[in-house]
Amino acid sequence: MEPLNVLIVDDEYLIRNLLRMRIDWEKQGMRIVGEASNAQEALEWVDQQKPDIIFTDIYMPKMDGIELSRLILEKHPDIKIVVVTGHDEFEYARKSIQIGIVDFILKPIRSAELLTVTDKLKAMIGEERKREAEVWKLRADLEQNFPYLREKFLLQWLNGTLTQMELREKAVFFNMPMLIKSCDIQVAVVEIRGASQELEEPLILLRMKCSDEIESFYQGEPHVVTLTDTQNRIVIIVLNEAVDLTPDGEALIRYLTQSYPCSVSMGIGRQHGCAEEVEESYQEACRALHYQAFVGKNQVVYFEDMVNYSEQPYQSNAELLQQLQFCISTGSSARAVEVLNDIFNVSFSSVTQFRFAAMDVITECQRVVLEQQIESVQVFNKEAWVSILEVDHLPELRTRLEFYVRYVSEAVHSKNEIKEDQLISQVKAYLEDQLGDPQVGLASTAAFFFVSPGHLGRLMKKETGKTFVEYLTNLRMKKAKTLLIQTELKGYEIGERVGIRDPQYFSVLFKKSMGRSMNEYRQHKS
Incomplete structure (x- = not known):
């Protein structure tokens, strides 16, 4: 000092x-x-x-x-x-x-x-x-982390995890008084994609540039808040009905696509009456954004255009959709079609509603495709998706969806069959290598390959026509026959070589499998 x-x-x-x-x-x-x-x-x-x-x-x-x-x-x-x-x-x-x-x-x-x-x-x-130095350090840390803390607060607000009191307190702390006042609120979500297959780093930089452009677009407008959500999408929150997202969205898409090698899609939620309802408008904007694959790139999609609010809104059947995903992921095409029929066995009051149901089905198919890394071109055919959703008649829509569900299920089934073949080949090689170990059995082998004994037993029966024990015994007897012909080893020594330590049991098993005793087999060897 x-x-x-x-x-x-x-x-x-x-x-x-x-x-x-x-x-x-x-x-x-x-x-x-x-x-x-x-x-x-x-x-x-x-x-x-x-x-x-x-x-x-x-x-x-x-x-x-x-x-x-x-x-x-x-x-x-x-x-x-x-x-x-x-x-x-x-x-x-x-x-x-x-x-x-x-x-x-x-x-x-x-x-x-x-x-x-x-x-x-x-x-x-x-x-x-x-103490003063510590306070200054805390202030410096707070100033340095202020943008991050503000972004975290906005995400909490956007996702509806703040109480009304927490929202008011943090709005004061972050100098955002407009969140406290009663106001109209509307949310838009913007997704930026590279014009070509981009590496992760250039894509991040592209999104950052576009985010800066959107911030500049609304610079000086105190009733507009922008941030990036957890899906790396740009969120625009408008807290004043005087700001019209419709022309803004179209102008931003034109400018960004002309200035950068990218495609831009924007989903816009409905206008709501207070800041506490931001989550609802955000979810609507995200749902509208899901339609980008069907309406094309560089488009603004309005949630209000997706639903006729004079009717009861469409409600997804989460249980049936989960069943559908399970059936497709196991390659059970027949069962998947049955669940598909259950999903559509409801009364739709408009074309819009059964298109919503179709989009739910396509979404579940794509979730399975991504999880199981199915690389077939047809399962990613956007033209097929559009053709399904453009259908104006429910019977034709169901026919097209059934074809698509069967196609994806069979693609999964084909990939699973390849996996099963590879597993059985690996099991056979493993048994050859571990033949002399008397502890080798169905349970230990299944544990080694991280599958259930029942599943492995069924696959062995399907692929070889024999039970696991029959296959292992046959393998041991073939090895024993070879040793009997090519070596002068005694019977009990051969038994030990093939994993059967009990000489008497080995002798009985050999005779049962080969139709003659070991001595008889050795005497008649060619």
Whole structure:
């Protein structure tokens, strides 16, 4: 810590000199940088130099030390003031503590008392400066992280995880008073995609540039908030009905697609009556955005255009959709079609509603395709999706959907069959390698390949026509036959080589499998 600056105020030179000479100020980490013989002189000196510590007498002409201290502390509350007083002034000096004076020392001035006071002052100032440094560091950290904290708050608000009180408190903290006022609110979600197959880093940079452009577009508009959601989409929140997202969205898409090698899709939710309903408008905008694959690139999709609100809105059947996804993911095309029929065995009141149902089915198909990494071109055929959703008659729609569901299910089934073939090949090689281990069996082999014993047993029967035990026994007997022909090993030694340690059991098993005993087989070997 830098030496602390000390000012001595006393109308008597001898007292000022005595304070100078009583202790080694430099050793105490302090330096006397000035003296004043009266209060007025002291006030001028403080305004110019602002010392850390002041030692002042009480009785001085025109203005006493108590009044001087009061005036100094009003302007500079961090300065530490010590009053120098005599015994007859003690009660008066003690009252001075009420105005913020740190301590007092009695005349005659003793070195030990002065050292005690200066040690106290040094510790006090050191602790205050340490706390002040910590506060400044916290402020700097807060300032540095403020954009991140603001973004986190906006995401919480967008996802409906804040209570009304939390929303108000944080709106005040982040200086967003428009969130507190009753206002109309509407949300748009913008998805940016590269014009070609982009690597992740260039795509991130592209999205950042587009985000900056959208922020610039709304710069100076206090009722528009922009952020990036967890899906790397740009969210525009409008808190004033005077801001019209319809022409804004079309203008932004034109500008961004002309300025950057990208495609831009925007979904717009309905207008709602207060800030607490932002989540509903956001979810509507996201749902509208899901239609981009069907309406084409560089389009604005309005949620209001998707549903006729004079009717009961379409409700997805989550349970049936989950069943559909399961059937497709297991390659059960017949069962998947049955579930598809269950989904459509409801009363639709408009073309819009059964198109919603069709989109749900296509979404589940695509979820399976992505999870199982099906690479067939047909399952990603956007023209096929559009042709399905453009159908105006429910029977034809169901026919096209059934074909699509069967196609995806069979693609999954074909891939699963390849996986099963590969598994059985690996199991066969494993059994060949572990043939001499008597502990090898269905359970241990299934555990080695992280499948259930029942599943492995069924696959072995399907692929080889034999049960697991039959296949393993046949493999051991073939190996035993080879050893019997090619070596002079004894029967029990051959049994050990093929994983059967019991000589009697091995002998019986060999005869049962080969139709003759080992001795007979060896005598008749060619």
